[in-house]
Amino acid sequence: MLTSLLARTSGALLCLTFFVVAMASSLVFGNIPVSLDMLIASCLDYDPGSLEHLVIRTERFSRTVTALIVGAGLAIAGVLMQTLTRNPLASPGILGVNAGAMFFVVVGATLFSLTSPSELVWAAFTGAATAAFLVYFLGQEAGRGISPVRTVLAGVAVTALFVSFAQGLLILNQNRFESILFWLAGSVSGRELATIVPLLPGFGLALLVALLLSRQLNLLGLDDEVIRGLGLRVGQIRLLVGLTVIVLAGTSVAMAGLIGFVGLIVPHMARGIFGTDHRWLLPMSAILGATLLLAADTVARMIIPPQEVPVGVMTALLGTPLFLYLARQVRQLS
Template identity: 75%
Template sequence: MLKTSVQRFLGLIGCVMLLLLALLASLKFGHIQIPFESLVGSFVAYDPGSLEHLVVRSERFARTTTALAVGAGLAIAGALMQTLTRNPLASPGILGINAGAMFFVVMGATFLSLNTPADLVWAAFSGAATAGVLVYFLGQTAGRGISPVRTVLAGVAVTALFVAFAQGLLILNQDRFESLLFWLAGSVSGRDLAAVVPLLPIFAIALLLALFIAPQLNLMGLDDDVMRGLGLKVGQVRLLAGALVIVLAGTSVAMAGLIGFVGLIVPHLARGIFGTDHRWLLPTCALIGATLLLAADTVARLVIPPQEIPVGVMTALLGTPLFLHLARQARRTL
């Protein structure tokens, strides 16, 4: 663990460098390999007649931007959820937030003919909030508040319920089956930059608000009476943090579908390196989350070319063993 501010600052710079390498790899590698000169030229001297320039500008740049935003958003949402619930297994994917958002997105696309992420994001917010409320009430234990075990079980049940509903809608809507299927698998391919850009300010504002309440989040592990004695407005902080989880997870699902385990894996990696101070933890989660999803998407293109594996499958392959490891570690405290 990095303990001093200088060590953490240097570690943050290292995370930025890794993110830049992941960005370069995401733009360069795929079924069509892009030489570095063509990659640079596609931005400084764009030639519409060049296939390599066209691939970078029309497909990979939007794909990379989507992975960058979604990875950072899911990682921050996971860190906030683990802090709020005091549960090391909490994440938007495990507790049903992503599944709820995904189901409402599929409903919006099926019944309201919504197509672009900017149109679908409001449906995603509604679904994420619905799932969050369901898990909150199902996770309550009479007289003792929220139970970590009941919360995880409730999240698994809510996830299964919403995924089953979404699959049922897909079966009934055969005309749009292929266009909607990616929300179940999770994918950042085929994104239109013009549709992605309007959602980027939502991510930026949510991340800034999360950083703003970082000092208050450092106190959330204390007893409620102690926090109030220290002058912390506990209810307001929890409400704002919960709203940020809904916004970040919902926007991520509207852009890329059901991508799991990023919100679970990244906060644990960041804590292992930078500790529990949210002033360092949250920006580190954003950097590592973006790097992880970019790397997973790049690898997904290279495993069985020219076919691609959905990035949601790649994150599941990485996250499932870690989830089982964390579950074994946490069983003594849950």
């Protein structure tokens, strides 16, 4: 773990370097290879007659932006959930928040013919809030408050419930299956930049709120009586954090579907490097989350060309071993 300011600053610069490399790789690699010179030329002197320029501008740029936003959003949502619940296993994917958002997206798309992310995001917010309430209610243990083990079990049950409902709804509506399939698997492809832009103000506001709450988040690990003694309103802070998680997770699902484990992996990576101070943990989690999803998507499109593996499959392959390890650690401590 980096402790001094100089070490943390150096670590942050190194993470930023990896982020830039991952973003450049996302724009360069694919079924149609593009050189760095061609990439720079497409930005400075766009030629609509060039196939490479067209691919970069119309497909890869929006794909890269989507992966960047979704990765950062899920990572910060994971940090907030782990801090809020004091549970190292908490994340939007594990606790069913993503699954709830995804189910309501499927409902909106199949029953109400909603198509663009700016329309579906409201359904995603509703689903994320519903799932969060269910998990919070089911995770309560009489006389002891929220139980980490019960919360995870509740999250698994809620996830299975909403995913089953979504699959059943799609079976009954075969005509919409192809257009909704990528939400079930998780994918950052096929998003037009014009459909992403309307989501950015709300997403940016949620990120800003999370960063502004960094000092208060550092205190949430203390007992509630101690926090109140410091003059903070615990209930209001937790409500604001919960709403921020719903916005971040809901927007991510509306943009890219069911991508799991980013919110679980990245907070532990960032915490292991930069410590538990949320003034460092939140921004560095955003950078690492964006880097991870960009790298996973780049690898996913190169494994079995010209076919692409959904990026949700790649994050599951990375996250499942870590989840099992963390679950074992929690069980030993309980």
